[in-house]
Amino acid sequence: MTSLEAPRRFAFAFGTAFAVCYAFAVGRQLALFTVFPSLGVVLLGTVQSRDFGDPALGFLTPAMYWYGWTATASLGALVAGSIAALVPEAWTKRVWRGWLWVVPVTAMSACVYFTLPWFRL
Amino acid sequence: MTATVLMIAHGLVAVALLGAITHQALATWTPARSPPGSFFGRFRAVPSASFANAIVVLYLVAVALGAIVYLYFIVDVRPQLERDAHFSALGLFDLKEHFVAIGLGLLPAYWVCWRRPLAEDLSASRAALTAIFAFIVWWSYLVGHVLNNILGFSS
Numbered sequence: 001m002t003s004l005e006a007p008r009r010f011a012f013a014f015g016t017a018f019a020v021c022y023a024f025a026v027g028r029q030l031a032l033f034t035v036f037p038s039l040g041v042v043l044l045g046t047v048q049s050r051d052f053g054d055p056a057l058g059f060l061t062p063a064m065y066w067y068g069w070t071a072t073a074s075l076g077a078l079v080a081g082s083i084a085a086l087v088p089e090a091w092t093k094r095v096w097r098g099w100l101w102v103v104p105v106t107a108m109s110a111c112v113y114f115t116l117p118w119f120r121l
Numbered sequence: 122m123t124a125t126v127l128m129i130a131h132g133l134v135a136v137a138l139l140g141a142i143t144h145q146a147l148a149t150w151t152p153a154r155s156p157p158g159s160f161f162g163r164f165r166a167v168p169s170a171s172f173a174n175a176i177v178v179l180y181l182v183a184v185a186l187g188a189i190v191y192l193y194f195i196v197d198v199r200p201q202l203e204r205d206a207h208f209s210a211l212g213l214f215d216l217k218e219h220f221v222a223i224g225l226g227l228l229p230a231y232w233v234c235w236r237r238p239l240a241e242d243l244s245a246s247r248a249a250l251t252a253i254f255a256f257i258v259w260w261s262y263l264v265g266h267v268l269n270n271i272l273g274f275s276s
Contacts, residue, residue, distance in 0.1 A: 007233065008233050010229070011229035011230040011232070011233040012230050012233070014226065014229055014230070015226050015227040015228075015229060015230035015231075016230075017226075018223070018225075018226025018227070019223050019226055019227070022219070022222055022223055022226065026219065035192075037192040037195055037196050038196050062195050062196065062199065062200070064191070064192075064195055066191065066218050066222070067188070069222065070222045070225065073222065073226060074226070077226055097243075097245070097246055098245075098246075098249075100230055100246050100249070100250070101246065101249035101250060101253060104223050104226075104227055104253060105253065107223055108219070108220055108223055111216060111219035111220070111223075112216060114219075115212050115215045115216050115219070116212075117212075118208050118209065118211055118212025118215060119208070119209055119212050121206075121208040
């Protein structure tokens with residue numbers, strides 16, 4: 001039974017941390033990389049179209065951050081999951097399991113907040 | 122042409138995922154206690170654990186296809202939606218991408234919760250995660266459908 005506990009702790013910590021890291025990445029614009037599909041270019045970090053081209057032509061080179069945000073969240077979640085899997089079981093036993101769904105629902109609510117500007121246009 | 126084929130494949134996978142997660146969510150939240158007689162009764166009387174692996178695989182395939190189609194969407198479709206001031210639709214789509222990503226992170230926990238033999242101490246987590254996934258899949262399907270229809274098929 002103990003051998004099953006580490007994967008469980010990893011999965012639960014990964015899911016919870018992913019949600020937190022993703023909401024944080026979106027809120028703070030922390031993409032690990034930025035994709036410019038029309039140019040076929042991938043640049044490290046959060047890069048705005050206007051940073052390397054004429055601002056007036058920004059619409060020709062749309063930037064995509066979703067992949068970068070997901071990568072940022074995966075990295076943070078991987079660290080959190082690994083720590084949770086490695087620490088002694090007693091340390092994680094008292095953690096309320098409800099965080100597994102409360103945190104993602106909160107992160108989803110935060111994403112709704114970040115998206116509100118679209119609905120005010 | 123490639124984008125259209127990928128979009129149709131994405132939609133078909135989404136339909137299969139929608140069916141599987143709806144079966145599982147209903148069977149989890151309102152399990153049938155007597156031999157089912159009605160259509161709804163039979164719909165929720167399925168062995169919900171048997172859907173878990175299929176849901177994980179379908180979710181991953183749907184996200185992978187969606188992530189590829191997203192490139193075409195940003196270059197070809199989104200500028201038209203912005204030009205035509207479909208800002209609410211774009212906001213709904215942004216929510217779809219956020220929810221799907223959070224679901225991606227929850228997938229390992231969901232799989233662990235549904236691993237057989239089902240752990241009794243995980244029944245609440247199992248039910249909660251299934252409800253979250255049902256919401257994400259339904260939201261994504263409906264928003265994707267609306268966005269696909271705004272400009273018309275293959276426009």
